[in-house]
Amino acid sequence: MTFDLSVDNSQLGGPEVEALIASRPWWHRIEIRSGIITPGTKDTFAELETRIGLPERLDGQSVLDIGAAEGFYAFECEKRGAQVTAVDVLPAAESGFGLARSLLGSKARHLHGSIYNLDAAVIGEYDLVLCLGVLYHLRYPLLALDNLWSVCKDRLIIESQICDRYFLKQDQQVASLADLSPELTNASIAQFYPDAELSSDVTNWWSPSEACLSQMLTTSGFENRIYFSDGARAVFHCRKMERTALSARLAASEWDSVKRPTLLYD
Template identity: 30%
Template sequence: MSANEQALLDKIWFYRFRLPSGRVTRTYDDGALDAIHETRLAMLQDVLRARFGDTLAGRNAIDIACHQGWFATQLAQAGADDVLAIDARAEHVADTTLVRDTLGLANLRVAQCDVHALDTAALGTFDVVLMLGLIYHLENPVGALRQARALTRQVCLVETQVVPGMTGMVDYGSYRFVRPLKGSFGIIDETEETHGPETSTTGICLVPSLEALFWILRKVGFTRVELVPPPENAYEQLRYGKRVMVAAYVD
């Protein structure tokens, strides 16, 4: 067993990584959260299979806010020519790099950057853009979705918590000027939790309603937006619509 693999096995991870020896990493709370990752992966794979077939050969991808790199490694192992994993936290970049090196994934690159600081012109566009578990930790989710659109050549997958929507008409300066609500955001306070590896880096979080997410994705330039159906055995939040995955296309 390599030293890298031993280092992976000595740590408790957010994801269950299968290692070259066949052993798997230990995960938080004795695997209590594994189901959410497996559900998200199944939903992601359904979209990519419908779009690209059984392989990502000839395709490239970017995983924005990659965390420990689990989804990025899945794309690399699915045969993508090039996968770029990006995260704002140095510890996540180090974790993803260790996983990449242990699995021998020469087609996976890792870099540290906040989503809002990405130089989209320099990076170019990608067949697959992942934005999983990110926008509900941001104070500027609209700006992040604009970044995602600039990077997308074919499809962007956004997975997020959502809040209950609001509908109706609003007096907009006067009763004579009335505008319809296109969706809503809920404010979540993570200001005391920014040290946590799965939380906001700023602490102010704007969580969209599903209606808001669809409307914004269209407004930032995606031509088609679809809700990805969860599998029958989905993690409860995705099964009951408390979290959603949306596929946004550039056709």
């Protein structure tokens, strides 16, 4: 079957849609037609229902979905009325985003690039930024949060691995911070994974505690509250704020020196 990813294929019938869905592996479950769902191993519907707290309606809002993968959350925001831009280090044609977008007839834009490359002068600012399941994959999480601030107009929803009830001990057993020591309850710490310790995935680098992630967000200019946490994963709902506190001003100036480097003999 010949198939053009760049055009709207929302009129394609059931058998062709099913054949196209079967042509690649899926991680997200996305409803492409009534009753035809991509066979993803991640139950995106349950996660959306219980964990994320996406606003019911997003009419007239702009949304930036960072690390969108196959695009379940991007398409969900579009259904709720938003104009959506997705970003991922994987090109749309490789991640499944391109196929899902074409079958859905979605107008969502996809940018092939990294969270580190976000630049408001190039891609604009967004009413709502989503950063779900990305932070712990990054070696430079604070640089990423500062970048999110620079492209966020109002709200950020961020989801991450956390270590409060998922601290990996040397024997690879999982413990809660409180069990390790009562003094570690609510401690602002992060666990670093130099290798593939977390979920046998070498792309996992960091797992902050709830308190640590909250403070990382605050110093990056986001007022924040926990919307969901089971001690291993957490979702924070954040509002962009002015960076007036000394720590936030220092963070902003350090970010500036990274984004606009100068090196002068004097």
